[in-house]
Amino acid sequence: MNLASLDLNLLVALDALLKERNVTRAGHRIGLSQPATSAALARLRRHFSDDLLVRTGNAYELTPLGAALQAPAETACALLERLFTSRADFDPATGQREFTIIASDYAIAVFGADLARALHAEAPGTRLTFQQVGPEITDDTGAALSAVDGLLMPHGIVSGFPTVELYRDEWVCIVADDHPDVADDHPDVADDHPDVADDHPDVADDHPEVDGRITMDDLARLPWVVYQRPYDAPAARQLSLLGLEPHVEVSVQSFQLLPSLVAGTRRVALIQRRLAQMMTPIANVRVLPCPFEAVPVQEALWWHPVHTQDAAHIWLRETAARVAAALTDLTP
Numbered sequence: 001m002n003l004a005s006l007d008l009n010l011l012v013a014l015d016a017l018l019k020e021r022n023v024t025r026a027g028h029r030i031g032l033s034q035p036a037t038s039a040a041l042a043r044l045r046r047h048f049s050d051d052l053l054v055r056t057g058n059a060y061e062l063t064p065l066g067a068a069l070q071a072p073a074e075t076a077c078a079l080l081e082r083l084f085t086s087r088a089d090f091d092p093a094t095g096q097r098e099f100t101i102i103a104s105d106y107a108i109a110v111f112g113a114d115l116a117r118a119l120h121a122e123a124p125g126t127r128l129t130f131q132q133v134g135p136e137i138t139d140d141t142g143a144a145l146s147a148v149d150g151l152l153m154p155h156g157i158v159s160g161f162p163t164v165e166l167y168r169d170e171w172v173c174i175v176a177d178d179h180p181d182v183a184d185d186h187p188d189v190a191d192d193h194p195d196v197a198d199d200h201p202d203v204a205d206d207h208p209e210v211d212g213r214i215t216m217d218d219l220a221r222l223p224w225v226v227y228q229r230p231y232d233a234p235a236a237r238q239l240s241l242l243g244l245e246p247h248v249e250v251s252v253q254s255f256q257l258l259p260s261l262v263a264g265t266r267r268v269a270l271i272q273r274r275l276a277q278m279m280t281p282i283a284n285v286r287v288l289p290c291p292f293e294a295v296p297v298q299e300a301l302w303w304h305p306v307h308t309q310d311a312a313h314i315w316l317r318e319t320a321a322r323v324a325a326a327l328t329d330l331t332p
Helices: 009-020 023-030 034-048 064-084 103-124 141-146 216-221 235-243 253-263 272-278 309-324
Strands: 052-055 059-062 095-101 126-132 150-156 165-168 171-176 224-229 248-251 269-272 285-289 297-302
Touching: 009 023, 009 034, 009 064, 009 269, 023 034, 064 141, 095 103, 095 309, 103 126, 103 150, 103 165, 103 253, 103 272, 103 297, 103 309, 141 150, 150 309, 165 272, 165 309, 171 253, 171 272, 224 253, 224 269, 248 253, 253 269, 253 272, 269 272, 272 285, 297 309
Parallel strands: 095 126, 095 150, 224 248
Antiparallel strands: 052 059, 150 297, 165 297, 171 269, 171 285
């Protein structure tokens, strides 16, 4: 296929037609008249030797090929838009730019909020959009990264793309402050927890106390709250490699909800220490070290090579590195 022989305006029309599944609405979306959009559809049908859209009753549906082209067309349009908006220089004080970053709620809370404050102070003409991490990150990392400015993700999940190293974190366990299996002589229990007593009414003989630091046996017998996206929590995968299958009572797609779902229960959860330290003042939970050598968290900003020489993107990467360097050290 010779790209020089293609009209790239057809890509814009293809994306609109596949999204709207209606010629008139697709034309409105991209500023074309209905006849011009119909002509574009005819050209696309000839090119692909496929109808792409077929009438079913009063509506149009995508053919199998049309459905298969929908995601690649959207990605290609986003990539072209970013390619042609690149500039040789960027002045953050006056520049206009929207940055889109894929991130988990953990990364936004621990790092993204500080990055947003830096952009607010230094680049008032910029906008920052965070998108939720989805399965496409592992299914087709290149396509996902080509449509955004970056991905906040620890090492061990994606590879083969340029990165800016940001900060380190570690996995810890959290249990309720008044966990009924935690005894007074627990070394991590302070004297200001009078509600944890030896004769706690909820402590039954078949609930042995968490003795000192939490153990692997404790993790095996206690109910769990887990984060639903395993590629974001490699420590959870590590447990299965150690032969431990947690008894899951609750699963959730948010790291920040883990403490509130642990508080006031016998549950346990794995969470990053930085986030745990942010959440403990508002959730009645206690942070305990993991009873196994959990893989550390090395957070990074990943990006597609197409952005490497873009001046605005270079500024974003440098700013991200500076913000990360200012994060406080981990405290035990």
